[in-house]
Amino acid sequence: MLRLLFITLCCVAFTAIAQPKIELTDESIVTLVTCGPGEELYEAFGHTAIRIHDPSLGFDAVYNYGTFDFNQPNFYWNFVQGRSLYMLAANRYSNFVRAYKYYNRSVREQYLNLTLPQKQALLDKLLWNALPENKDYLYDYFFDNCSTRPRDVIQDALGGAIEFDSTYIAGPRLSIRELTDLYILKEQPWGDLGIDLCLGAVIDEPATAAQYMYLPEELEKAFDHAYITRDGARIPLVEGKQVTFEASDVFEMPSWFVPKMVFLVFLLLSAVMVTMFRAAKWSTRIFEGLVFMVFSFIGWNGIFLWFFTNHFSADYNWNILWALPTNAFFGFALFKKNRPKWVGHYALFLIALYLGILLGWNYLPQLMHHSLRFVVLLHLFLAVGVFRASRLDKPALT
Secondary structure (H helix, E strand, O other): OHHHHHHHHHOOOOHHHHOOOOOOOOOOEEEEEEEOOOOOHHHOOOEEEEEEEEHHHOEEEEEEEEEOOOOOOOHHHHHHHOOOEEEEEEEEHHHHHHHHHHOOOOEEEEEEOOOHHHHHHHHHHHHHHOOOOOOEEEOEOOOEOOOHHHHHHHHHHOOOOOEEOHHHOOOOOOEHHHHHHHHHOOOOHHHHHHHHHHOOHHHHOEOOHHHHOOOHHHHHHHHHOEEEEEOOEEEEOEEEEEEEEOOOOOOOOOOOOOHHHHHHHHHHHHHHHHHHHHHOOOOOHHHHHHHHHHHHHHHHHHHHHHHHOOOHHHOOOHHHHOOOOOHHHHHHHHOOOOOOOHHHHHHHHHHHHHHHHHHOHHHOOOOOOOOHHHHHHHHHHHHHHHHHHHHOOOOOOO
């Protein structure tokens, strides 16, 4: 949180840049600024901004669609509901770069091949967009973010004249989830798990070339393969590139402290403990009940995000197939010494369900996180034990 606050303070809007009209000169340049990933989850995908520099005016500004205000009304509830308001901020370029250097995040620039009227049209749109009454927009982390907004405003300023050559995307198109994994699967394994638990099958379709550009580095590649037409000739949109700051290597999380290893160890320890307790005629009902109840909240969360929020990417979240919300009631029933008769029937249903999920894992409508296989196996193991106890007509052990 302090990192985000520091970057925000270094990137606050200032009066000189937010003035309503600036007339650019022939010395002006426009660059697309791409910032590399950082160590925190919210920094993992990088960042994009637009720089407009006119040395003869002493004007050097970065326009950044990636800022938000913690003090806005109902900030946290809006975030939960998928109604986060982000804003365009105008920043001094020197302050902007200083913040990214401080946190060891690379900064690269692409010089755009624009005429003076095109540069002026872009600046005018940005100045208008930076006004207090226009600066806010409804953020979406995949479809309307700090990377897609700069693309769209540049495209708009040029009258839609940019032609993106998407043939550079080699091989089969990746889904948005697979693109996301490229940035956080190794660097942010727990964040990757959280995303896979919260977001649904909507992001498992092959992404279009335009959807690739929700990632700043993919937008950078797209601009390298973009063209505009001038005087009847098709010319590259980017006429030059510059590395302003190259980040050094960052710390990597130990390979053992990842969801796959943690859930595997949890599965093995749970299986050994439950087996030993059953052999010793000790009760396992509290542990069994807790497992089913705790993991059921993943299902309840999925239903909430799917049906009661504006998080479009959380729709059709099939994690609820294994994290059944009804398992909460099943888990509560397992706490009882004299379990209801329906518990055995429900356990049999779970056995069939979890066997089907494991056998058809690669054919599910959603790409599940690989570590969840061990969680499903644990549920299956416990369900078999509950069913066997019910078949033997034995009450829960005391």
